[in-house]
Amino acid sequence: MKILIAYDGSACATDAIQELKNAYLPEDGVEARILAVGEVRSPTEPALNLDPSLPIVTFAMENVQDIIQYAREAAERDAEEGKLLLSKLFPKWNITVSIHLHSPASTILEVSETWKPDLIVMGSHGRGALGRLFLGSVSLRVASESHASVRITRAKQERLSNATPAGSAPRILLAFDGSHSSSQAVHALLRRNWPTDTLLHIVTVIDVSILATPEYIWLVGSDLGVYEEMKESHIGHALHSLEGEMKKRFAHVTTATPAGTPARELLEEAKQFHADTIFIGSRGLSRFKRMLLGSVANGVLSHAEATVEIVR
DSSP: OEEEEEOOSSHHHHHHHHGGGGTTOOSSSOEEEEEEEEOOOOTTSGGGOOOTTSHHHHHHHHTHHHHHHHHHHHHHHHHHHHHHHHHHHOTTSEEEEEEEESOHHHHHHHHHHHHOOSEEEEESOOOOGGGSSOOHHHHHHHHHHOSSEEEEEOOHHHHGGGOOOTTOOOEEEEEOOSSHHHHHHHHHHHTSOOOTTOEEEEEOOEEGGGGGSHHHHHHHTTOHHHHHHHIIIIIHHHHHHHHHHHTTTOSEEEEEOOEEOHHHHHHHHHHHHTOSEEEEESOOSOTTTOSSOOSOHHHHHHHOSSEEEEEO
């Protein structure tokens, strides 16, 4: 297994590494790479829209080499710090570091494209541009554009309101809609070494927003009973089958089929269940076909208090 860990020395990035002990990944046979990025951008690039006469622009242009050197040294320190943290948690992992100077999100995506990790790990937020690395937009972009699965952790203080006490059994929420993507999330979940007392909550959301679409009206007219029948037949059987299979692996399995907006209902279920981690596929069924989850991963990621793992 190959894991790419984006690290910038911030509290959130540190928590993302420390929280990996709750991911129940393999203890050995893992190739991990700590990626540290020194954010270096020209103040004159059009995207920044800065007046060239501004003192900060003039200063940056006159001291560009010093700024690059500072960014490199800071990234090197971050990489070694991240490697040390990770090696204490997983001493049998093969851990290397990678240093880059560029835009954080672009660099993470480029390294992922060439190195092809199975999983990218990062904090939801980190240091702002002046401090070198992550903004929330970085994690969202990586989660949206990466071809690898992405695990994103919020800072510890952001998770405290919904956290379970230390030493409690893991509490996992699995979003399921019968799509190929949600099946991949199931397989990813089963590849982990979960403790026997792990609590698993499977949630299938009945997406009521489809009731207002022309496609739905064209398909079933005004007969809402058809919608309920479809809910109980196709996805009901799939969910029942999945529940049975999961009970062979987990001692505690519950299910829920709330009706509403998918992202909102998943977030509410996660909050009520006190989920530690949410597993969700990157894409659900197409809007024309779906009755259920759909592509709501980014909506869940943006507002979840728990760690979110988007599986591809």
